[in-house]
Amino acid sequence: MLTKLKVGLISGSALILLAACGGQEEPTNNSASSTTESSDSSSAAPNFEGKSFSVTYEQAIADFQEAHPSVAISSIDFDKGFGAYSFEINGFDDTQEIEWEINAENGKETKNNTEKKDADNDDRELMVDDLMTIDELITKSEDEAQNAVLVSWNLEVDDNTNTPLFTGEFKEGNNEVDVHLNAETGEFLSSEND
Template sequence: MNKKIVTGIVCLAGVGLLAACDNDATADISKETFKISLNEAVEIFEEKHPNATITSINFDKDFGEYRYDIEGVDNSKEYEISVDATSKDLKEKEEKLDREDANGQKKRNEALNLEKIISPQEAMKAALAEMNNKGNAVEWSIEQELQNTYYSVQVKDGRTETEVNVSATDGKILSVETDQ
């Protein structure tokens, strides 16, 4: 009898913890203000690696902390810096490029054009408007395909997740893909 009660309590506690985690994972970052901006995070990367070109930027929650994960390359190495959006705490990683990516190949193919792009807030606003303001923006990234730089904004509404791709230069919606 006691085993059943203890098992029931453990199960309820587990469900409660999972529900709390899910609520936190769906917080709307479009309404949040962070101490470190995208521009500051990019400046940190560029100060650490002045000869590198940025190839991707991702903003999401990692172990309870919002972080900018910025990747870039020079002619021989790939760099990754993770900047805490509140404390400016840095994590760095670096590795040698594969032969096919070395000598500027990856640098040319995957370089992000960060000139004259809209802010993450503008991209999230456009993505949420496309979703009729239903759901929360839970993460975003800046990506490049065919020399077009765009934001990929993840919007979560209950159990439905939608990826909205927004042009980084003019805020127009490029595509919408929903997973249920």
């Protein structure tokens, strides 16, 4: 009887310990579109005011393509305007230009403008499927501006080289730094201080 009691107590203790361990979750950063994940949780990136977003970069593209299935994407911006972070996606087809925006914090569409395409406009398609992931591009741009905080970013095709361009816009005190990368390869191209 004493042996059964000991086995029962040990088994019960083990179950309680397993239940306690199983309930803990690793902290995650669910804003994959806007901040980088860090293996060292004490050095979490302060980018974008440390916010998490309900809309990811990938979801913003999918929502745009669902709303405008035959429209090519020409640029994608992620920044804060009117108090909230948002994705602005610009696109075009043979006859029209689209300016579309979604609030990254609450998922609400905030802009969906269509206008007739200007005959002089030489839009270039941003081939989003050929680009590095946004998290990889953010990490590579942070490597080039280590003491600064990323406040916004942009993807577009460079007019002169026809290269997909990622621009990370950083703040370092009162200084602004723009880091330019090749969005397909992650190669550092240049940086500018304002």
